[in-house]
Amino acid sequence: MRAPRPKVAVAAVAVAALAVAGCAESNREEGSSGSKKDTLVFGVAGDPKVLDPSLASDGESLRFARQVFETLVRPEEGGTKVTPGLAESWTPDAAGTTWTFKLRSGVKFHDGADFNAEAVCANFDRWYNAKGLMQSPDVTPYWQDVMGGFAKNEDEALPPSLFKSCTAKDATTVDLAFTRVSSKIPAALMLPSFSIHSPKALQQYDASNVGGTAEDIKYPSYAMEHPTGTGPFKFKSWDVANKTLTIERNDDYYGNKAKLKTIIYKTISDENARKQALRSGDIQGYDLVGPADVDPLKKEGFNVLTRPAFNILYLAINQKGNPKLADIKVRQAIAYALNRQALVDSKLPPGAKVALNFLPDTVEGFNPDVTKYDYNPEKAKQLLAEAGASNLTLRFHYPTEVTRPYMPNPKDIFELLSADLKAVGINVQAIPLKWSPDYLNATTSGNKHDIHFLGWTGDYGDAYNFIGTFFDRQKDEWGFNNPELFAQFKDADTTADPAARVEKYKALNKAIMDFLPGVPVSHSPPAIVFAKDVTGIKASPLTDERYATAEFKS
Template sequence: MPVRSPFLVLATATALVLAGCSSAGDGAAEAGPPQSGGTLKFALAVDPTCLDPQQFGLNASLNVGRQIVDSLTDQDPKTGEIKPWLAESWTVDDAATSFTFTLRDGATFSDGTPVDAAAVKTNFDAIVKLGAKAQLAGTYLAGYRSATVVDPKTVRVDFAAPSAQFLQATSTMSLGLLSASTAAKTAEQRCQGDLVGSGPFVLKKYTPNQGVTLARRTGYAWPSSLAEHKGEAYLDGIEYKIVPESGVRTGTLQSGQIDGATDIPPQDEARFDGNGFQLLVRGNPGIPFNLAANTSKPILADEQVRLAVQKALNRTEIVQTALSDKYRSATSALAKSTPGWNDQSAALKFDQDGAKKLLDADGWAPGPGGIRQKAGRKLSVDVIYNLAFPPSQTILELAQQQLKAVGIELRLRQLTTGELTAAQATGDFDFLWFNVTRADPDILRTIFSTKYANRSQLKPGPLDTALDQQVATLDDAKRTQSVAEAQKLIVTDHAYQIPIVELSQVIGLSEKVRGLRFEASSRLSFYDTWLGK
């Protein structure tokens, strides 16, 4: 059965809600035709830490990795449809357990070896071998049984259970292809930049906490079918500079020392909206920033408390105070730009009186300092977080104030990335503040299924059933129904997750930067980018 997208109906239904996803310089006819040459200087807010896209899920890492690796397929950011790239066609069996890809001719890795069926098998086998180090790629290959080389141009990938999400996963850089020589390297060597990909740029140098240098690959001629041109990239190279301080990052952009920068703070957006600059903005699909409840903790095991927290938060105030109009309030367990999003905003409406009534009925009485008590226990919970998204501190402080107004104490625990990972592993938290980006609703299964991460410590039940059903069918209508049911169970019925705000990528650029675009997961693609006058 030929398949282009197992979820096209849901993708097209949400296409119109994507924010600002046009490429840099769109509509600028005065710029003339694209020009080759020049090195783009681009600032990242954090160090990539690990450059291997098959291992690391940090935006900074993937914004580099996308330029080095190509993928079997690509996903149209406007419609969600899966399009050809290294694979020119594919078929999926009716059970969604077997995927057969026919590869295009001529593609090679930068060491000259071919991108063939054997290379695909080597990559997928190596990702599975990486285990937990393959942060995103490992979840995309959950249930992977084997890859079979049918012939040099044809590879079949088999799963032990239905995996309707896999076709979309092949469009991500996390399943992007690296050479067999790279697969043989240690995980640490790969993280530090010992990578050979098939993409339009090659890695020249990585100095941790300082920068990354890429150079145009000579002879590249197999871009995605979504690309605006064919042949080599326009840019001679890209120099990424690591600039954590937002004021320094925006200052160097405004002074012309760099051509672009990620993570423009809300308070600085106006400086780059015109006046020789441009803003490139797109909302992230996937799971919005939220308070994920650890239901193994006594207080948050109480569903009425979780529902009260959900009602007590004024998301509109949070967005208007801490962010800008480039961001939106969360309306479900999925961001609105995610295929399969289902509106649960009625359950997320600010209702302070409703929150108080729930807590009153549940036996939580007002206590000293305005914090409620029950059977001698204070209604006090903590939230663990880090500042990978800098406005998190302000957002959580506002949430803290709003919850105190109904008698709930929210204690903020800022942790390092390592500390945060350790706390999640041991369950040492009440709420976890996080988001995850993916342009497919199966992200809910990898977070909330009791068979996978299960950060909320849920028990098997109807949510598992809905999450299993959505990944087991290629029927759009059936998958739509199961995904909607999962969102209702997570948010409206049980408040396992308390969504607050959708993340947006806000990129500041010089007006001379043209053709920079977001791919479907809101990471950057520099293949069509060029520098005007």
């Protein structure tokens, strides 16, 4: 899970919500009077961009979606294995291109509509038949990452669609047909972006009517005010002005009912302010705990949960932005110049490690035998000289006003990496930009960036979700065209035999590190913290924590 795609301006929505301070105070009063506390105020680093997960890729939008919506399959609690969701079981045909899903019965959407096979097909047909701005990669990023194109591509650059059709065989049986075998299926279907929405609400609130322009996208009211799923919580209100988003228990949920009545997400962009709000009791939890705060908060008795490291921080090199960067020797020099171990030791949390591949070593396909670029400033200087680039100047973009699981303090990371580059004679032009949309616009499109750092938290436990997301086709972030590498990705993805596919991913990881489109920097185990009396939540490597089981200890 990366950041939101760039060029998205969210239309303002003013929906009444309870003021967070009042809710937090009420929560404390309930506790002091001896009654059961049932409202959790959670501090988040940024506002969600949109409430329709089909149109989202940012962490805060997907955090909300995971509590309100459900998918056909979902990750195991605390892990990455595919387990039942709205589907109880799934089976491929002999060719591996059609999957039959047996659905749960007795499930209803939050608006009272029935969940059934026709509802599933209505959702897939909506995505597949998208038109206009719904085909923009800024609007349907995950559909395009997983499925490619649409029924009728309006941009010739879009690839053919992996998805072919959805057939409701009966109320609880649905066939999903694909154009070829793909390693992404069924695991990718547990992404929140493939959440199943109420067809009634989608129609009532014109959910696919995305307006505006590519530079100024206007979302329909469904995506901002009426998200309707089947989950244990349902949407209540979004107060944009007061930076609060409120969800409440779905008392008609088919499974175990949520123990909390209300969850309020409160945007507090400053990490220290989130920490102080927790200590004062104004919030009862927050994500992305600073590495230096983990042990102190534990000693104070707070419930600190550390997620397994299922992410990657990387330094991206844009070969299109600066012709010198198309020289492999220059890219190798940059890699040898970076003291990544020093960064891990000084700026990242305990358990962080230097990255060898662009994916964690817990993902099948990881290859320990790739070309390694250990810290060697003298070799970096030699390579720059051989490339005629001893006076190289690079525009180094880094983000401000953001904290990410793989990137706890961007300015500190920038200062360390830029010092390493300067030490080997590379001139660095610092370009700090606000995370969204400025930084994302500058680094994932166009050719004005030379180097920058960004990262990814895995969505599911498959190598393609990491390296395929980055390198399976030509992309503006990296600015290179390598048909041979792209062909290797297509071959690996269409390999039906899992063992053979893993070996092809290993070969891909070796090819990537030889080509060196960027430098994998580190993997970090991010932490999430809750108040001393909050229990029942299990850390997830996919940030798929389940708040339905959360409660306050009496």
